[in-house]
Amino acid sequence: MKNLIITSAGRRVSLVKAFQYELKALYPYAKVSAGDAQSKQSAACQVSSESFQLPRLDVPGYINFLEELCNKEKIGVVIPTI
Numbered sequence: 134m135k136n137l138i139i140t141s142a143g144r145r146v147s148l149v150k151a152f153q154y155e156l157k158a159l160y161p162y163a164k165v166s167a168g169d170a171q172s173k174q175s176a177a178c179q180v181s182s183e184s185f186q187l188p189r190l191d192v193p194g195y196i197n198f199l200e201e202l203c204n205k206e207k208i209g210v211v212i213p214t215i
Contacts, residue, residue, distance in 0.1 A: 135156065135159070135160045135163045135209055135210065136163050136164045136165075136166065136206065136207055136208045136209060136210075137152065137156070137163070137164075137165055137166070137208060137209065137210035137211070137212060138165075138166040138167065138168055138185070138202075138203070138206075138208045138210070138211055138212065139152065139165070139166070139167045139168070139177065139181070139212045139214060140167075140168045140169075140187060140199070140211060140212065140213050140214060140215075141168075141169060141170075141187075141190070141213065141214045141215040142167035142168060142169045142175050142177035142178055142181070142184075142214065143169055143175055143176070143177060143214070144175070144176045144177060145167075145177045145214060146176050146177050146180050148177070148212075148214070149165055149167055149177045149180055149181050150180060152165045152212070153165045153181075153182070164182035164183055165181055165182050166181050166182055166183040166184065166185060166206065166208065167180075167181035167183075167184050167185075168184065168185040168186070168187040168199075168202075169184075169186075169187060170186070170187055170188065170189045170190075172184045172185060172186045172187070173186075183206070185202060185206075187199065187202075190215060199211065
């Protein structure tokens with residue numbers, strides 16, 4: 134399965150939808166997730182398959198948190214937007 138996550142998703146709804154459209158053609162069961170420090174207020178998180186509350190980029194341990202999330206959720210691709 135080729136799950137992916139878009140980090141710092143914010144208002145990037147069209148980016149999430151584009152990945153959903155293209156990924157579905159190749160891997161129908163794959164999920165496009167979005168993550169943001171304010172996931173409940175993120176428009177992109179609302180349209181993604183799954184959304185995750187991520188720490189801010191400047192928080193020590195951000196990379197470790199993201200790595201653990203990817204392992205747990207079987208996410209193989211990270212699309213950073215910042």
